Amino acid sequence: MSVLTSLLAASPGDPTNPGGGLGGATSTVTNTFTAPHVEYRALMPMLVVFGAATVGILIEAFLPRTRRYWPQVGVSLAGVVVAFCFVVANHGMAETTAADAVSVDGVTLFLQGTILLLALLALLLVAERGTGLVDLDAFTAQGATTPGSGGERAADAAGLRTTEVFPLMLFSVGGMLLFPAANDLLTSFVALEVLSLPLYLLCGLARRRRLLSQEAAMKYFLLGAFSSAFFLYGVALLYGYAGSVRLSDIATAITSSPHSDVLVLAGVALLAVGLLFKVGAVPFHAWTPDVYQGAPTPITAFMAAATKVAAFGALLRITYVALPGLRWDWRPVLWGVAILTMLVGAILAITQRDIKRMLAYSAILNAGYILLGVISTTSKGVSSTLFYLAAYGFATIGAFAVVTLVRESVRGGSDSGDGGEEDSVTVGGEATDLSAWAGLGRRSPLLAACFTVFMLAFAGIPLTSGFTGKFALFTAAIDGGAWPLVIVGVIASAAAAFFYVRVIVLMYFSEPLREQGAGPIVVVPSPMTTVALTVTVALTIALGVLPQMALDLADKAAYFVQ
Amino acid sequence: MESLIWLVPGLPLFGAAILLLGGKRTNAWGHLLGCLAALGSFALAAGLFFTMLGKHGAARSMHQHLYSWVPVPGTGQHPFQADVAFQLDQLSVVFILLITGVGSLIHIYSIGYMSHDPERRKFFSYLNLFLAAMLILVLADNYLLLYVGWEGVGLASYLLIGFWQAKPSAAAAAKKAFVVNRVGDVGLSIAIMLMFVTFGSFNFGTVFGTAGGASKGTLTAIGIMLLLAACGKSAQFPLQSWLGDAMEGPTPVSALIHAATMVTAGVYLIVRSHAIFDLSPTARLLVTIVGAITLLFGAIVGCAKDDIKKSLAGSTMSQIGYMILAAGLGPIGYAFAIMHLVTHGFFKAGLFLGAGSVMHGMDDEVNMRHYGGLRKYMPITFGTFFLGYLAIIGCPPFSGFYSKDKIIEAAFSKGGTSGWILGGAALLGALITAFYMTRMVIMTFFGEKRWVPDAEGHEPHPHESPLSMGLPMLLLAVGSVAAGFLFSMNSAFVNWLEPVTGPRAEGKLPGGLNSTTLSIITLAAVAVGVAIAVVKYGTGKVPAVAPRGSFITVAARKDLYGDAFNEAALMRPGQYLTRTLVYTDNRGVDGAINGLAALVGGTSGRLRRLQTGFVRSYALSMFGGAAALVAAILFAKL
Secondary structure, eight states: OHHHHHHHHHTTOOTTOTTOSTTTOSSOOSOOOOOOOOOHHHHHHHHHHHHHHHHHHHHHHHSOGGGSHHHHHHHHHHHHHHHHHHHHHTTTOOEEETTTTEEESHHHHHHHHHHHHHHHHHHHHHTOOOOSSSOOOOBOSOTTSOTTSHHHHHHHHTTOOOTTHHHHHHHHHHHHHHGGGBOBHHHHHHHHHHHHHHHHHHHTOBSSSHHHHHHHHHHHHHHHHHHHHHHHHHHHHHHHHHSOOBHHHHHHHHHHSSSOOHHHHHHHHHHHHHHHHHHTOTTSOTHHHHHHHHSOHHHHHHIIIIIHHHHHHHHHHIIIIIOGGGHHHHHHHHHHHHHHHHHHHHHHHHTOOBHHHHHHHHHHHHHHHHHHHHHTOSHHHHHHHHHHHHHHHHHHHHHHHHHHHEEEEEESSOTTSOSOSOSSEEEEEEOOBGGGGTTHHHHOHHHHHHHHHHHHHHHTOTTSHHHHHHHHHHHHHHHTTOHHHHHHHHHHHHHHHHHHHHHHHHHHHSOOOOGGGOOOEEOOOOHHHHHHHHHHHHHHHHHHHSOHHHHHHHHHHOOOOO | OGGGTTHHHHHHHHHHHHHHHHGGGGTTTHHHHHHHHHHHHHHHHHHHHHHHHTSOGGGGOEEEEEEESOOBTTSSSSOBOOEEEEEEOHHHHHHHHHHHHHHHHHHHHHHHHTTTOTTHHHHHHHHHHHHHHHHHHHHBSBHHHHHHHHHHHHHHHHHHHTSSTTSHHHHHHHHHHHHHHHHHHHHHHHHHHHHHHHHSOOBHHHHHHHGGGSOHHHHHHHHHHHHHHHHHHTTOTTSOHHHHHGGGSOHHHHHIIIIISGGGHHHHHHHHTHHHHHTOHHHHHHHHHHHHHHHHHHHHHHHHOOBHHHHHHHHHHHHHHHHHHHHHTGGGTHHHHHHHHHHHHHHHHHHHHHHHHHHHHTTTOOBGGGOOSGGGTOHHHHHHHHHHHHHHHTOTTSHHHHHHHHHHHHHHTTOHHHHHHHHHHHHHHHHHHHHHHHHHHHHHHSSSOOOOOOTTOOOOOOOOOOHHHHHHHHHHHHHHHHHHHHHHGGGHHHHHHHHHHOSOOOOOOSTTOOHHHHHHHHHHHHHHHHHHHIIIIIISOOOSSOOOOOHHHHHHHTGGGHHHHIIIIIIHHHHHHHHHHHHHIIIIIHHHHHHHHHHHHHHHHHHHHHOOSOHHHHHHHHHHHHHHHHHHHHHHHO
């Protein structure tokens, strides 16, 4: 980090010399290097998470395989919790630090807090290893073995565990914490890569259907790299225009020049491509369903919730801090993207047969809604976006947590080799086909009730967080003059209600599937998933019934520091 | 104390939540927890009542703002402000005392009554839910929160009426109650929407404070919609048909719904909204008409039923009719409507619990023609039932005398022809009430035994019920005896409610009547009713099978063709309408909708094909998208 910040310190240049920087330096050839002042307290959340990740790597290096699990779980949970405490302690802060590379303000802190809470819940899902009776490890025994090979079977038989997922996840969380806080485009880019690279790896580590998982990782990596290139190109163009990568300098450059030229507009468009890819907006959404389906479900939950928060945070900061002067140029384009995203998300979700793919399209649809808040360019828009991100994140983690618990049953031996030879039914992979969910309400009323809560929240039914969030977003959009978007949003909600409610109907009003006497079974998880599920259900309902506190918090947090 | 208001509905709500979420684990002590929640709520209500007594004037009205649900500042003409806030004034304190008091007794009674039921815990959770919803209804300080309680009551009553859902008749009755209530609920929701459009608020204070500024037509419309809502919940004509069928539920439910809670919600709604009714004579006239029709309707139905609970249900309908009538009379009647509501709460709950006790002793037999001579076998039940009987027919000095007499007097003093008609109807109702209640008491407790063995040939062995059932009956009997007298001392009750319902207008009795002569006339009418019943049922033999009877009896047995009317006037045309609609729907609308759905589905299918799974095509689509984005932003500028 310190190397990074000192490198960056040179790039934005001296604030009193706006033209200054790497390329623009004409008069001051002999820049004396002064170490930038770093406000460590403001950076503590990130430092703690990165520190914990490093400790995780040391654990991997020095502890024997069999003893790594609990230390890893402890270190990661503790790291996230401590980081969250620092975020809370930093409340009300409004400053830029590390030579203006990082800005810590209301939006940053709110989003960092949200990301950390979501990461905590996702970590609980990742840490799920099942009870003594059933093994619910979502990750492969050894990532390096070829799927279906003897090596894989041997690793399975030896009971190996992939504990690298914990430090990988922490690195990703650290990147996510930095992404919405990045005050210049280079820091943004670094954060984007730091958060993405571990995710690419994590996507490929599923225990079951490994080929699908590895394919997902590969796709995600290739397309992610592609989109990063767009982003970087956009950064370069904007630097060429403004002579600086710092957001406030770009804003000044835009307002001080009477007319915008091709350089800045193309730069903004390319930057947007990178960001819209991460949030999964149409037409940059194609990776979402495939990756969400292939990735291990706890990772999918983490990606769908936390990545979206981080990416929207960065989008908010860039549009509100750097590009307010170009509002009339980028807003129509985002209008189009938002409309397409909502419609494509809603329409394609209707024909999905796989619950994870359905949730993926639902994530796309929700990205469209959140774009409404970004487009409204008011402080109300910011606060409603913040609230919606939190509400959506919790419901998403909860929904995927339920998905991890509905399993296929395998007669005789299990496919992972640890089942033995008895005649009894053993637990297989997740039963993600919608038909397997028929009649779930009868066999497992509590779980079905939880899932119903999340579906109702996604559909925006009152007394759930989804209603409050949508209401706030739509109100902000109308205030911002974007009422046609709200109409499209409401139509998309109506279409979306169909596929959300269809799952509820399926769970409660359909006869359970009984193929060869072995329908899907619902496993009893360890307390980890139970806690995550309980918390997400409680928050989803609480944010619908008693939203005022969270809304006030989001209102108070809706300020940027330049 | 003021900050504890939320716990009054809160305790039963927590009780319900624990019992429902706890599941089988709470089976062993679930019923005790349910009772404790109700009793705790009652203790709080009593504490609040005494706190209120210690204050004076305007300070008596307490207010607790819990939180704003969704405030929307400054959009449009009216900011939308939905608060969760409670208001405890002289009116709502009467209701919470009644609801928690009678409710607690019924909880205790249910311990014994449901002791053999495997689902007792679930029953108690529903009872708690019912109490909570009803308390939210009467404590709300705005119409939106009132609506929450209103719907909660509907839900809980559905669950309770259909508690024995294995019985098709119970399931059907629950459904009927729910559907009929929905008609009323729609009325309430329309009224609330009209209020928001007119006054820009749901808050009682704002609505009543600015009601004077609204046009007469709007006020009348709101009033009529509120009346429709009241008709649904309070089983008033023309939405009365669900009440008789609702007797399918366990008897404590009948007592809870018919005495203390659900059916009084309509009366509460009208009295609470008196500021609106005060300004709209048309709406008020409609209220009195509905009340008068229902009080006669219910009384006539009560005469013909052989099922003890259904007869009591008719009686309830009729007594609530009295209250609605009084509420419709305006400032001269509001206080008496509530007073009758409270006294009725005591004696009707007592009568229902008595009926339940009889059924409990007679192997769930409900046909009064198979009772007879039970007073020797069930002395406590008989005693308490008889006190309730004296109260309901209005025999002085029992409680019904004070409240009903005042309503009859208020109806006469309305003045004009309508005063004579309404007063006459109320007087006739008192006569019929005396008749059917005497008939019930005679058929059940006097005469010779007409017991019939059950299907397996076991003779019934009537016995007194356990203490947990007897005690509530005794306590309710005390209320039936003393409440009316206590309330009328120095017009205590009327004065108590005055800050809420406004100063009471003194009516003038027409045609040389004064209140003493009117009381005597009323008592004479009651005596006639009792005498007819004694002659008809007390002297001769009661046939075990009902005789055919006159056409009135036949009609009354069939609820005065209420169901037939519903079937002919609403259901059949409704079915034709739906059939026609389905036809049009299938041919016309579905064509469009299916076309749209097919379009969406087809689009979905086609779009799906773009999702090839090949990363190269994804990259191409991204590239295309990026190109389009750059082009769009550039062209938009140029």
